[in-house]
Amino acid sequence: MTGTLTAMHTRTRSYHHGDLRAALLTRAEETLREKGPTALSLRELARDLGVSHAAPSRHFKDKQALLDALARVGFERLRETLEASQEDTGEAFAERLEAMFRAYVGFALDNPALLELMYALKHAPEASAELVEATRRWSELLERVIDEGQRRGEVRKGELERVGVPIFAALHGYAELAATGHLPPEVHEHGLDEVIAFTLRGCAPDGA
Amino acid sequence: MTGTLTAMHTRTRSYHHGDLRAALLTRAEETLREKGPTALSLRELARDLGVSHAAPSRHFKDKQALLDALARVGFERLRETLEASQEDTGEAFAERLEAMFRAYVGFALDNPALLELMYALKHAPEASAELVEATRRWSELLERVIDEGQRRGEVRKGELERVGVPIFAALHGYAELAATGHLPPEVHEHGLDEVIAFTLRGCAPDGA
DNA sequence: ATCGAATGTAGGCGTTGCCAACAATGCTGT
DNA sequence: ACAGCATTGTTGGCAACGCCTACATTCGAT
Known part of the structure; x- marks a missing residue:
């Protein structure tokens, strides 16, 4: 036997x-x-x-525990992707923002199911805390870009968190819509360009 | 027996x-x-x-078929909510947009799991088509507001779909982040205000 | 009134997540 | 070296699930 x-x-x-x-x-x-x-x-x-x-x-004590761990891996990979996006780019805010947007949306299109899992709401309570922390870790990258943009006078003043939220929203929203196929096909061509331009207008300083 | x-x-x-x-x-x-x-x-x-x-x-031939139908119901209810939001509001674009944003985010916060289901990606292929159609049906409401705003000179020119996509993204992105608990608690107070102001700047006409 | 379509029931099949009991392996202190 | 323990993997069982087929009841059109 x-x-x-x-x-x-x-x-x-x-x-x-x-x-x-x-x-x-x-x-x-x-x-x-x-x-x-x-x-x-x-x-x-x-x-x-x-x-x-x-x-x-x-x-993994649970099936959910495995899914939670998978989401954690996803956030870690996302963070690496975003970090890498800032390496070969200029110093201007517009350039940095564009690079980060393209990286995030690229990640979303490459890993739609993983992205959905990352932002799903049924994680275990203690894993949930970890995931919020993981979100914070990658959003720090975006905040660094914004902060630098503010110092260069290319981004309107305001608390980091408040200026960042709308940018975060536009970025994540477009990525999610694109990844889940909720955008008409003709949009995929230039949709992201529009979102980037829109975002830059939205956070430009007042007198610009 | x-x-x-x-x-x-x-x-x-x-x-x-x-x-x-x-x-x-x-x-x-x-x-x-x-x-x-x-x-x-x-x-x-x-x-x-x-x-x-x-x-x-x-x-329902399938469990998935029931989920698909549930998503359809969700989109229908969302459309009704958004439609209602435009009834007691002024004519100015800013007012209309704000009302719609608050209605959408309110729906998201009231029905987080349903929203997740609506935008999930594993729908049956033929239900998927229906859901894209359902999305189109509610986004027409937003497009109507934008179109009117453009006519009133309060929104920058541009093809409806292209002007609409960034607004759609910011709106859906914020709603999703708020509904899934991915925003730090101190943001909930004024986060939506910021997103609305940001959006208005992003689609204001050039010379404004 | 009858017959077919629509709707609900009863039972069974294979799969799943989870649990408990047991087996093999790796590690650590002496 | 090796005894003992924690780690990791195995086996078997349980209840629940989705789905299928066969059968029962009801509704509605003719």
């Missing part, structure tokens, strides 16, 4: 997987991308990775 | 329910609001309404 079992997977995989937790997250993201969050099943995940159906529970 | 069954629900409910479809949608919305979309179960819905577990299948 043990013989047939070991024969089943000729893989050089011992009793312990090595890094099942990471493997679960990776595979979960693939499934999420391909078949949506409803289709995501812990047991299927386990089958795909060649472990037993209860193995995932050693790393 | 039949005796105990009839005794179980003393309700004056004959073999046929009357309007099970509507009852399912109503109850589903309650459950959605209270326990989230994952917790929504066709069988539990049937139990709540005192019908057999397979009865819902006569009205």
Whole structure:
């Protein structure tokens, strides 16, 4: 009986997987991308990775816990993407803002299901706190850009949080609408350009 | 046996329910609001309404079909809300826009789970088309306001769709962020005011 | 009044999430 | 080196779920 079992997977995989937790997250993201969050099943995940159906529970107490962790990964990747967007750009506010907008929307279009999961509302309470913190971590990047823009006199004065919220809203709103397919196709061409120009007007200093 | 069954629900409910479809949608919305979309179960819905577990299948071929229908209901209600918001308001663009923004955000805060469902991406393909159509139906209201604003010279010129997209984005983005709890608490007080002012600046005519 | 369509019921199938009991492995202190 | 313990994985079971098929009741058109 043990013989047939070991024969089943000729893989050089011992009793312990090595890094099942990471493997679960990776595979979960693939499934999420391909078949949506409803289709995501812990047991299927386990089958795909060649472990037993209860193995995932050693790393995520819950299905929701795995989704929460997945959302965290998403925010971390988003932050990296946004950070990278600022590296090869000029110093002008308009340039920095545009780079960040394009990066955010690019991320949304590349990972629509993940984005939906990140901003879903049914996370576990304690994971929710972590996710708000994750949001704060990436929005700091945007706030840094705004703050610098204010210092350069290219952005109207005002508390960082209050100036930032409308920008945040326009950015996230367009990304979400584009990613979920709620924009008519003819918009995709220049829609983002319009949003960027609109945003720049919205936060330009008074006398400009 | 039949005796105990009839005794179980003393309700004056004959073999046929009357309007099970509507009852399912109503109850589903309650459950959605209270326990989230994952917790929504066709069988539990049937139990709540005192019908057999397979009865819902006569009205919705699928669980997804019910969710799709629920999203449609949501869009219809949103449209009514927005339409009503324009009735007791002045003619100035700023006034009309503000009324619509407050109505949309109010709807989002009152029905966060429903809003999430409405803009979710895993709808059935043919329901998806219907939902895009539903989106178009309510966004026409916004476009009407914009068009009137343009005629009054209070909104910059430009194709309706292109001027509308950034406004749509800012509006939906703020509503979603507020509804999903992704805004720091101190923002809720005046955040929407800021977004409205920002939006008005963003679509003001050039020479203003 | 009859017959077909619409609506609801009863039961079964495979899958799922979760739990408890058990097994193999890795680690740590002596 | 190795005993003991925590970690990680396995097996089996349970209740609930979505969906399917077959059957029952009711409604409505003719």
